[in-house]
Amino acid sequence: MTYLCLMTLFTSLMICLISHPLALGLILLLQTIMIALLTGLMSLNFWSSYIIFLIMIGGMLILFTYMTSIASNEKFKFSLKMTMFIIPMIPLSILSAFNSDHFIGMHKLKTTNFMMTEKFLMNQMYLNKFLNYPHMMIYLAMIMYLLITLIAVVKITLKNKGTLRQKF
Secondary structure: OHHHHHHHHHHHHHHOOOOOHHHHHHHHHHHHHHHHHHHHHHHOOHHHHHHHHHHHHHHHHHHHHHHHHHOOOOOOOOOHHHHHHHHHHHHHHHHHHHOOHHHHOOOOOOHHHHHHHHHHHHHOHHHHOOOOHHHHHHHHHHHHHHHHHHHHHHHHHOHHHOOOOOOO
């Protein structure tokens, strides 16, 4: 789980360095997958994270359609900043994957750890309901984000009743 948090942080930092719209869409897709995995691992219920993933993919399809109509022939260029950021992050991510407890084989729980894990799971039962207070705000923010994105794309694409490509 630490590895997923670290990779989510790396992709969040990469968003600032990328200027191509389709590369930003790819980074957003990776970010969505990692957040869905983290949500599933934290709540011990992957069903709701799967639904969140499908909702975000639906919103990203709208964004992808909009971006391909704007920047259909734009060339993808690697920037020096991005390569200087990615090169040190690859060894760091590999080292963090090797240092995780599950990779080394230390996943056998002692009796005290087992008792603490059982107590933690019993205390976390109320967090599995995703429409309770802490998760309700995330859902409302996601619903508002997708609604505003949908309205903005519809209003922009209805201009002159056609696509956004420039006509020469």
